[in-house]
Amino acid sequence: MNIFLRYEISVRELDAHILTGLIAASRGHRAIVCDWPMMMRGILLRRRQPGFVHMNSLTPGKSALIFHRIFKFFGYQISSMDQEAGIQRLSYEGFANGRCGEQTVSSADLVFCWGPDDYAVLRESYPKHRRKIIMSGSPRVDLWRPKFSSLYVSPKQSPAPFVLILSSLGGPLMYRRLHEVLISHRRSGYLDRNPEMELQLVGQYKEGADLMLAYLDLVRFLSLKHQELAIIVKPHTSEDPEIWQGLLAGTDRVRVDTGTPTSQLIRQSVAAITSGSATAFETELSETPLISFQPMGMPHRNSGFADSLGKQAKSVEEVHTALAKILSAGYGKCLSSSPKPATLRLSEKVYFDDNQLASERMVNLWERALKRDSRLPAGGSIFSMPSEDLRYFMASAFPFLIPLFVRKRTVRMPIGAWKCRQLPHLNRKLVRARVQQMRLILGLEDSVSYRFKGRRGLVIEPSSSFSIKGNSGV
Numbered sequence: 141m142n143i144f145l146r147y148e149i150s151v152r153e154l155d156a157h158i159l160t161g162l163i164a165a166s167r168g169h170r171a172i173v174c175d176w177p178m179m180m181r182g183i184l185l186r187r188r189q190p191g192f193v194h195m196n197s198l199t200p201g202k203s204a205l206i207f208h209r210i211f212k213f214f215g216y217q218i219s220s221m222d223q224e225a226g227i228q229r230l231s232y233e234g235f236a237n238g239r240c241g242e243q244t245v246s247s248a249d250l251v252f253c254w255g256p257d258d259y260a261v262l263r264e265s266y267p268k269h270r271r272k273i274i275m276s277g278s279p280r281v282d283l284w285r286p287k288f289s290s291l292y293v294s295p296k297q298s299p300a301p302f303v304l305i306l307s308s309l310g311g312p313l314m315y316r317r318l319h320e321v322l323i324s325h326r327r328s329g330y331l332d333r334n335p336e337m338e339l340q341l342v343g344q345y346k347e348g349a350d351l352m353l354a355y356l357d358l359v360r361f362l363s364l365k366h367q368e369l370a371i372i373v374k375p376h377t378s379e380d381p382e383i384w385q386g387l388l389a390g391t392d393r394v395r396v397d398t399g400t401p402t403s404q405l406i407r408q409s410v411a412a413i414t415s416g417s418a419t420a421f422e423t424e425l426s427e428t429p430l431i432s433f434q435p436m437g438m439p440h441r442n443s444g445f446a447d448s449l450g451k452q453a454k455s456v457e458e459v460h461t462a463l464a465k466i467l468s469a470g471y472g473k474c475l476s477s478s479p480k481p482a483t484l485r486l487s488e489k490v491y492f493d494d495n496q497l498a499s500e501r502m503v504n505l506w507e508r509a510l511k512r513d514s515r516l517p518a519g520g521s522i523f524s525m526p527s528e529d530l531r532y533f534m535a536s537a538f539p540f541l542i543p544l545f546v547r548k549r550t551v552r553m554p555i556g557a558w559k560c561r562q563l564p565h566l567n568r569k570l571v572r573a574r575v576q577q578m579r580l581i582l583g584l585e586d587s588v589s590y591r592f593k594g595r596r597g598l599v600i601e602p603s604s605s606f607s608i609k610g611n612s613g614v
Contacts, residue, residue: 144216154574162584162588163582178594251273257488274505276501301370304411305373306406307375309352309379313380318341362463372405413433414432416443566597571592
């Protein structure tokens with residue numbers, strides 16, 4: 141079986157896909173971790189035996205349905221786990237309305253869920269498809285376990301003590317301006333499905349602007365009051381780090397970090413400060429002290445569950461007091477044992493199984509599904525597809541493939557909204573280290589091999605890959 145694990149935001153999803161790929165390869169399968177264009181080329185050129193295409197969401201819309209038909213035309217089954225998660229919200233119901241639809245759920249073969257909340261909502265919303273909706277847990281949560289803490293340990297020379305600001309504020313910090321967000325959501329059909337979303341997006345932008353000003357005051361205040369600490373600001377992937385750098389220029393001991401993995405920064409920090417970010421879950425599980433900064437009411441951000449984690453602070457003075465207590469008490473962490481206090485609360489949103497990783501469960505389900513329904517590619521070439529699908533592919537999908545055939549990758553995606561999603565080349569040194577560390581942790585040093593494919597692809601396969609059918613390049 142060949143499994144395409146498409147990543148959209150590498151710093152968020154890449155490590156989890158590598159973990160899933162290693163486990164799949166240990167079972168005799170081949171995993172291709174790649175971006176959208178490489179996945180499309182691998183599928184459309186039909187140089188792989190059919191298996192599964194693992195999607196990041198089941199967002200309803202014409203393009204999603206046609207792509208699903210294209211995948212199935214070539215014999216692939218479809219699974220999905222929403223990488224946006226929505227776990228920071230009090231309820232998943234409103235989030236699900238914009239992220240799933242009857243037709244996309246119907247065309248998927250497996251729908252994986254993070255935990256009890258999204259599992260219950262999806263099964264209630266789509267009763268006809270209850271059997272394909274599975275509470276598997278997320279591979280991203282697997283990496284939050286103590287078992288994998290060595291992936292993100294401090295380097296040989298421990299960094300100076302620092303407090304971590306996990307920015308997920310949006311508003312003026314985003315790459316995309318407000319009108320671009322509204323236009324994008326209009327074209328994607330979100331605003332047609334939920335007319336109230338337009339007001340919510342505008343409200344989120346306003347709240348993001350207010351939060352930005354509050355965080356600027358916070359960083360400057362902490363810089364003055366805690367001169368023994370450095371301050372690292374970690375922008376969200378949708379935020380422009382240059383804006384942060386410009387706003388904080390001249391502030392002592394402040395650094396805007398874009399290259400270090402968030403998980404590593406969380407584990408190395410004295411404490412982490414955030415507002416309504418999903419990284420609050422990982423911070424809690426890593427037993428790093430967490431301060432949830434809530435300087436104002438934020439009804440449009442809908443991040444109440446994440447805001448309830450850690451120590452709540454409504455002013456810069458309260459943050460200062462909480463941080464002083466953390467420093468005076470020390471911040472020794474116990475990464476070698478199960479994070480029991482956090483697990484009890486977080487289990488409302490994320491599923492844990494002490495005996496099995498979520499990535500292992502997903503591979504098991506892929507294997508079972510393929511045994512039940514082993515599909516073959518449709519006969520003929522791409523031009524034998526239904527005319528509507530072919531016309532749409534030529535008009536909409538082909539531009540995604542153009543950069544693959546330009547040697548120097550000088551062609552950019554022609555959509556302004558993709559500015560914040562332009563994927564950097566894989567950091568081969570970092571990816572190589574991650575794969576080797578995970579193989580060691582999982583005991584797969586000899587049974588699994590890997591190779592880079594282009595600048596944005598990673599193929600993970602059994603070491604004896606020559607014995608597997610369909611062993612040709614992506």
